[in-house]
Amino acid sequence: MVDKSNADPNAADRAVTSAKTYRYLIRQKPGPTNSLGQVKFMLPNAYGVYLHDTPAKELFAKTVRTFSHGCIRIEKPVDLAEYVLRGSPEWTRETILSTIERQKQQTIWLPQPIPVYIQYWTVWVDQDGTAQFRNDIYGYDEVPGARLPLPTPKPALAKTEPNVLPAGHAEPPPVTGPSY
Numbered sequence: 001m002v003d004k005s006n007a008d009p010n011a012a013d014r015a016v017t018s019a020k021t022y023r024y025l026i027r028q029k030p031g032p033t034n035s036l037g038q039v040k041f042m043l044p045n046a047y048g049v050y051l052h053d054t055p056a057k058e059l060f061a062k063t064v065r066t067f068s069h070g071c072i073r074i075e076k077p078v079d080l081a082e083y084v085l086r087g088s089p090e091w092t093r094e095t096i097l098s099t100i101e102r103q104k105q106q107t108i109w110l111p112q113p114i115p116v117y118i119q120y121w122t123v124w125v126d127q128d129g130t131a132q133f134r135n136d137i138y139g140y141d142e143v144p145g146a147r148l149p150l151p152t153p154k155p156a157l158a159k160t161e162p163n164v165l166p167a168g169h170a171e172p173p174p175v176t177g178p179s180y
Helices: 057-061 077-084 093-101
Strands: 016-018 123-125 131-133
Touching: 077 093
Parallel strands: none
Antiparallel strands: 123 131
């Protein structure tokens, strides 16, 4: 077996055996400039999606936040770490901060799994009753079957006797289904 740990990046094969295979693992060192920030929360899922810190804190002040590549940036990672580790007395806020300052990768397992639910909403009603609309950045609103089924209006029945309304009342307009 050939030791490739000190391989010449200009070598002819460049460690590429096919367009889909690269024989090396490239990892950014921990620290304040790491693209994932200084804290990463792994979530068991088939998509490689996790929660992570970011060195680009200014992005949280923007209205549009589609800057990540599928993972979810979190604004206050130390607060979240403190919360999820609250059942482990050895992990105080000070311990968490000192672990981050060491800039050495460390995996910390939770004493109990915490369910994580990720919701993607393009429309919702806020606490004031105002409908909120957002861009569908992933195009999910156009996925066939993604829309709620709308009831089909029933056809009007033939009238067999006239409606009797009190004096001064006009007949109500016919009820129709939704128009598109």
